[in-house]
Amino acid sequence: MTSNILLIIMKKMLMINGSPRRNGSSSAILKAIEEKCSPKGYECEKIDLGDLEIMHCKGCMYCKKNGKCVTDDDMTPLYGKLQDADAVVLAVPVYFGAETGLFKNFIDRLYALVDNKDGVRTVRSGKPKKGVIAINCGAPDGNMTYHGMMTHLFTVLKSFGVTDVSSGIIPKASPDTVKDSQFLNDLLASVDFQFSS
Numbered sequence: 715m716t717s718n719i720l721l722i723i724m725k726k727m728l729m730i731n732g733s734p735r736r737n738g739s740s741s742a743i744l745k746a747i748e749e750k751c752s753p754k755g756y757e758c759e760k761i762d763l764g765d766l767e768i769m770h771c772k773g774c775m776y777c778k779k780n781g782k783c784v785t786d787d788d789m790t791p792l793y794g795k796l797q798d799a800d801a802v803v804l805a806v807p808v809y810f811g812a813e814t815g816l817f818k819n820f821i822d823r824l825y826a827l828v829d830n831k832d833g834v835r836t837v838r839s840g841k842p843k844k845g846v847i848a849i850n851c852g853a854p855d856g857n858m859t860y861h862g863m864m865t866h867l868f869t870v871l872k873s874f875g876v877t878d879v880s881s882g883i884i885p886k887a888s889p890d891t892v893k894d895s896q897f898l899n900d901l902l903a904s905v906d907f908q909f910s911s
């Protein structure tokens with residue numbers, strides 16, 4: 715008797731919802747990206763930052779001496795999840811021209827993964843990763859306005875060792891209609907190509 719065993723190794727995609735709204739536009743965007751990537755072998759885990767208590771970075775530099783953050787809160791399990799992920803997706807709404815405060819807290823706390831020895835900066839990012847950045851906003855011309863924010867988020871992912879990134883700014887976003895946005899569909903086309911290999 716022969717038995718054929720098909721072994722499928724799933725890859726891990728960590729999806730960060732940077733909105734305090736659990737079912738807002740950022741969430742709908744993450745769902746659309748998940749629908750694109752699940753069939754390509756990605757197991758997607760969504761983290762709703764709004765459900766978590768993540769304290770701001772204290773700037774105490776404890777992490778530089780001890781290799782971990784001094785604050786033990788809902789950020790603690792995220793370090794391991796981030797290091798373990800094969801792909802990281804950031805969905806972030808624009809608040810007054812920048813990311814939400816809760817998303818900024820999350821980003822600043824990543825400093826605990828940064829080592830600085832003899833002036834050389836390295837990041838304990840686990841394994842090589844792909845990345846996706848989806849900014850969304852209310853302004854109809856937001857796709858023309860918020861490139862500075864995108865540059866900033868590129869820097870964040872780059873310092874985390876991510877170099878293969880798809881990105882898009884989705885203007886005039888609303889939870890019910892964002893799935894029909896041409897800007898989201900352009901991003902999904904890019905994601906489709908990026909995650910095909």
Ligand SMILES: Cc1cc2nc3c(=O)[nH]c(=O)nc-3n(C[C@H](O)[C@H](O)[C@H](O)COP(=O)(O)O)c2cc1C
Binds near residue numbers: 854
């Ligand atoms: C406090 C606050 C500030 C905002 N500031 C901006 C802004 O500066 N520019 C903009 O285009 N939209 C702004 N918006 C609109 C949100 O970016 C937009 O509704 C976004 O799609 C919300 O995403 P969410 O549904 O995932 O929360 C703001 C919304 C809030 C609540």
